[in-house]
Amino acid sequence: MKKSISIIGSGFSAMAAACYLAKSGHIVTIYEKNASIGGRARQLKAEGFTFDMGPSWYWMPDVFERFFADFGKKTTDYYELVKLSPAYRVYYGIDDFIAIADNLPQIVADFEAIEKGSGQILKEFMAEAKSNYDIAIKELVYRPGVSPLELVTVETAKKIGQFFSNISKDIRKKFKNERLIYILEFPVLFLGAKPSDTPSFYNFMNYADFGLGTWHPKTGMFDVVLAMESLARELGVTFITNANIEKINVENKIARSIVVNGKIIPSNVILSGADYHHTETLLDKEYRAYSEKYWNSRVFAPSSLLFYVGFNKRIKNISHHALFFDVDFEQHARDIYDDPKWPAAPLFYANFPSLTDRTSAPEGMESGFFLVPLAPGIDDIEELREEYFDKIIERFEILTQQTVKSNIIFKQSFCKNDFVSEYNSYKGNAYGMANTLLQTAFLRPKLKSPKVKNLFFTGQLTVPGPGVPPALISGKLVSELIVKQLLNQ
Template sequence: MKKKIIIIGSGFSSLSASCYLAQQGYEVEIFEKNSSIGGRARQLKKEGFTFDIGPTWYWMPDVFERFFADFNTTPQAYYDLIKLSPAYKVYFSKEESITIGDTLDKIYAAFESIEKGSSQKLEKFIEKARSNYDIAIKDLVYRPGVSPLELITPQTATKLNQFFSTIAKEVRREFKNDQLIQVLEFPVLFLGAKPSDTPAFYSFMNFADFGLGTWHPKGGMYQVILGLSELAKSLGVKINLNASAEKILVDNHNKATGIISNGKEHQADIVLSGADYHHTETLLHPELRQYSETYWDKKTFAPSSLLFYVGFDKKIENVEHHTLFFDVDFKAHAKAIYDNAEWPEEPLFYASFPSKTDDNIAPKGKEAAIFLIPLAPGLRDEQSLRERYFKKIIKRFEEITNQNVSNYVIFKESFCVNDFVKDYNSYKGNAYGLANTLFQTAFLRPKLKSKKVKSLYFTGQLTVPGPGVPPSLISGKLVAELIKKHN
């Protein structure tokens, strides 16, 4: 008889793991607490508009290709990809901006136009980033974080100094212009930590950005979720919605034997959680939890976010599909997230207009917009604060892009700390998981396999390899391999 695995949650890592485990011959059943699949990558549809609630950036296309190749198929079998041209735009003020093109040559030219001689420096910087990418994404991140020896290879031995320097130091060594520095530090924000706390080795994110480009799945990121679930179902995976896990069942030998969902027992040989790691351990007796409240409290978490999903009754001008607003003090905002944990006085923000690329996202002549302000997790979240910050960023948006948009808002929905807790049981309402700082990398992250409960495993952004969509796909593969090895 096939061994049965229950998976808690249906985000990227859970769906990825479900495919690999079903391929290995397990009977796999997913329990998702919400009414739709996708975890944080759900979708909002309203009045003819479509929004990705969670991730909006499609980076590292090679990771998606590698995933689907493991099942003898391709991403294109499930969704259509469009390479964005330009990739994105960054505003520093009403008068100053940089547009990041869809080729390295275009990006070199954009840098050169801001700082003479910077294109040659950027070329060298990207070569180093490419080398790091080859080591990290093609090899290191596919290791399960079990031992520090995983990080020691002939290739990493030559890069050791980069683990003890930071992105901020490396960038500033080569570039003097503040605007270019901010553009080069931007990609590591996806790793959830300040550039001054992120090891220099993570410059591979710059190659992911400039070298591999930014893509858009037609219909939005949710099409990737639908593709994964289609693949999972074709492999025999069963998915239950509105099925919250209330308790993990453990026998007298400290072995996981299933879960209780909606008051009913469901037996399994193995339990795997792709839900929030901290929350998952609260489904166990305290003595069976690996990590204490103090442990979690001391960790550096990636930011939470205040998000707005807005339908506009006109086309928005002077913006690209992805547009970043770095017109205020970057350091002050970073301090409010990582050091003081408070609402920022003047926040940087990001805006996405997927209907610029994709006609099906908004009704004709209208625009779908997503605005995101990074915030410290655990902040007080009230409707009045959300309103104040919406007015704050829209005022700046109008000034910088030289247009009136506030009179054209058909509707807006918001999502913030309280929603991350309510919808995803997210620790302190974090949006991206644990930051990838030096002491929270690889084997120093929470483990894929429980040390206290046999047959209990974890996957997702709080464990290895870390935050982001491509790492979540990889995390699903890693835990499936670990389960195969131990069972």
């Protein structure tokens, strides 16, 4: 029997869930508080420039393929992928960078050239990473985080030690060159925690990086948003934007309706793809499963200071993705996690999509996206944003040996306060709750409310965790729980 399902938010996890639930025959409506869909993956267009406002890395293409295959589709039915070559560059000084090739044999050769003997060690490390990837991404992450027994398999039993060691320690046992170490530690930053706080098993992210490569949807990550919207509409999903959710009404411990812009919308099931903490504030206090003390005790992924920048000339000596590790990696990490403050010398990331997609900037110009990771909950004032932009753009000019600041014709910033106002993000975090040992799988906030029947959650604060591929998986997992419950009613 068809049931009405109201979904809060239109990010990747919410849209994924909507597709699965609509496919199961239910009446699904997505309510988005902002004027455009996509959640943190929205698009910004201004003065001829186009920017992805959030996610910009397309990793784990197999997860995207698996999602669309569930509906008898392929990614190529909706968008075209370009494999980036190089995948990215890591800058250490003036004219001093390492380019990560688009294939593992070349990466192995490049490692060997930098540190003798490291090529063979990398091969062995990557074999282990691939084994972990096959276990994690093809099996474990598609479990709903209901029981610790989900993690107990013959394969994980063989790797139990990897859950109690950490990425940083393991990598440093194998490699001595600091540059190579930082490259190998980098992928787990997508999981939201320091490498020293991330279980060794998560080295499967290195296989996602070196083994599967870095891709780019032809005209940006928003291509994926549009693809999922198209699929959802084909399946009968309705989208309503500018729809602010003011309250979730509960009667006799059962979620009955949502209040949208002052109007009560009855629903058989309510699913939130919005920030988990914020969603619980929409409930009367007695129905909240997690206290403020709980949320404050969690390890959250960083917030970010972002700049969307349009240049009136082409930029030289750069790649599509670029990491600037010319300052102390570990000190910046301490400034995020251990002693939260604005970092004195910030690492930063730059993305120039117009190198791959010329439609993202006017002829002869360049679109750039700059990101500085910051501690969540940090003070965010306009003067600091500008101070840090000056810091990173000055270093950018020195490291890439060119002047660019005088060529900026468009600039817009986005930081902690915007994450709060635009996405109701807890403490303005950008990526969700970190995947530390004590925040993995069944130890994360539940997909199904422990206190309210017919209320569910999906996205980066629940299972399986931060990132776009996990968001797609989260949508699938919660839809299966919902369908199962509806069948049993």
